[in-house]
Amino acid sequence: MKITNNLCLITQDGQTKTVNVSSEGLRLVVPDGKELNLSALVFDGTFSVRVVLAGAEAKCRLSCVYLSGRKSENKIRFDVQHQAGNTYSEQIVRGILTDRAKASFEGTIRIPKDSQKCDASQNHRAVVLSDAASVTAIPELEIYADDVKCAHGSAIGSLDKTQLFYLMSRGVPADVAKKMLLRAFVRDVLDDSFEKYVDEWMGEHA
Amino acid sequence: MTKETLLEIKDLHACVGEKEILKGLSLTIPMGEVHAIMGPNGSGKSTLSNVIAGHPAYEVTGGQILFKGQDLLAMTPDERANSGVFLAFQYPTELPGVGTALFLKTALNAKRRFQGFPDLDAVGFMKRLKPRAQALGITDDMLKRPVNVGFSGGEKKKLETFQMAFLEPDFCILDEMDSGLDIDALRTVSEAVNVMREAHRSFLLITHYQRLLDYIVPDYIHIMVNGRIVDSGDKTLALKLEEKGYEDYK
Numbered sequence A: 001m002k003i004t005n006n007l008c009l010i011t012q013d014g015q016t017k018t019v020n021v022s023s024e025g026l027r028l029v030v031p032d033g034k035e036l037n038l039s040a041l042v043f044d045g046t047f048s049v050r051v052v053l054a055g056a057e058a059k060c061r062l063s064c065v066y067l068s069g070r071k072s073e074n075k076i077r078f079d080v081q082h083q084a085g086n087t088y089s090e091q092i093v094r095g096i097l098t099d100r101a102k103a104s105f106e107g108t109i110r111i112p113k114d115s116q117k118c119d120a121s122q123n124h125r126a127v128v129l130s131d132a133a134s135v136t137a138i139p140e141l142e143i144y145a146d147d148v149k150c151a152h153g154s155a156i157g158s159l160d161k162t163q164l165f166y167l168m169s170r171g172v173p174a175d176v177a178k179k180m181l182l183r184a185f186v187r188d189v190l191d192d193s194f195e196k197y198v199d200e201w202m203g204e205h206a
Numbered sequence B: 001m002t003k004e005t006l007l008e009i010k011d012l013h014a015c016v017g018e019k020e021i022l023k024g025l026s027l028t029i030p031m032g033e034v035h036a037i038m039g040p041n042g043s044g045k046s047t048l049s050n051v052i053a054g055h056p057a058y059e060v061t062g063g064q065i066l067f068k069g070q071d072l073l074a075m076t077p078d079e080r081a082n083s084g085v086f087l088a089f090q091y092p093t094e095l096p097g098v099g100t101a102l103f104l105k106t107a108l109n110a111k112r113r114f115q116g117f118p119d120l121d122a123v124g125f126m127k128r129l130k131p132r133a134q135a136l137g138i139t140d141d142m143l144k145r146p147v148n149v150g151f152s153g154g155e156k157k158k159l160e161t162f163q164m165a166f167l168e169p170d171f172c173i174l175d176e177m178d179s180g181l182d183i184d185a186l187r188t189v190s191e192a193v194n195v196m197r198e199a200h201r202s203f204l205l206i207t208h209y210q211r212l213l214d215y216i217v218p219d220y221i222h223i224m225v226n227g228r229i230v231d232s233g234d235k236t237l238a239l240k241l242e243e244k245g246y247e248d249y250k
């Protein structure tokens, strides 16, 4: 399959499918005791997911990698509503930007007053490979319950120069080393089924 | 008969930011020899190693390095490595997400391509890897993990030495290889170095301790203070240092 813009690949509980990103976005409800695992690879456009954790012990893990090249504009929106107490959520987002790409990540965590003992986390990291590319992270934490755990963080930077040097000091040319590190950067978020699409994108953009 | 020169450093000056660290360092290493550098903390030993390997944080502001007669400073770090330079780092870098086996394969094939050879296949790779891994106590589990991630201090040092044995460079710099190694590991690692001593290969050992030099006996010892080599001699120089410290050189 050839990657086109506007396309995003997602796996949901082991099933891989493609969806068009310009559509409305996804809204998913996780009932008590159930778990949602969603991974997405996004190349351009807006990707928006709203999850409602509707009953105790409901869990969700949302993973997303966005690869923004040329003049693409990526908007990643995750919105997790902890409707019930004892619910757990994880948002993990990794981005790579080249050229004149722009991206933003808006991650929302909502924990109403009565949803005690929830555990929510959000982590965003982006590697920016060009001076003309830019990325912003906008975390929104609406947390009204007091007995909850909530962690969030965002880091935006360039490739680690020490790591690049270490690879080169072993004979690996700069362009190969760069790709190895970029692949490693997204690997902890996406499983192997995405690898060929990541490689294809990197062949063209990185 | 005089030996052929492998590495020649002439009046080398290097800075980090505004600060000059190497201040006119000269050193010649002939083929087949083991040289040791000893010197106080902060005298610039690791800086010298990094400058030879091509670390981008250090700016060379004067002088020259010739490696096999070629201008080393004009080469990129990967070209230097593929021409035969290897640095076993004092503080090896962790590469999360980069598997050790893939890393080794990529490095080896990069060198082969550079030399005009085809990539090594899986069988050839394992053949080269297995005996060297075994000799240095590198387990299958370590090879499956990301490079240096979660390795103990000693394990990292062993993996550095293993990479050296695996890549078979012509010039090996070992920056405080002995720090963090237990007594058995020190013996194992020294043995791995000693079996690599050959007429076409030279070593630069950086160490603070005489003990390492009992295991790997150097041809020459140099004393480095404040960015320069201030004294050179045979292995007895280390014994003198052990007794008196660097007082006389300051």
Ligand SMILES: Nc1ncnc2c1ncn2[C@@H]1O[C@H](COP(=O)(O)OP(=O)(O)OP(=O)(O)O)[C@@H](O)[C@H]1O
Binding pocket: B016, B021, B039, B040, B041, B042, B043, B044, B045, B046, B047, B048, B057, B090
């Ligand atoms: N990347 C760097 N950034 C800033 N300062 C540096 C950097 N590298 C080295 N220096 C400084 O240069 C000086 C020499 O450092 P270097 O690491 O070369 O010493 P060394 O002789 O290897 O010491 P040690 O025996 O403690 O390993 C020190 O003052 C150190 O702080």
Ligand SMILES: [Mg+2]
Binding pocket: B045, B046, B047, B090, B175
């Ligand atoms: Mg040092």
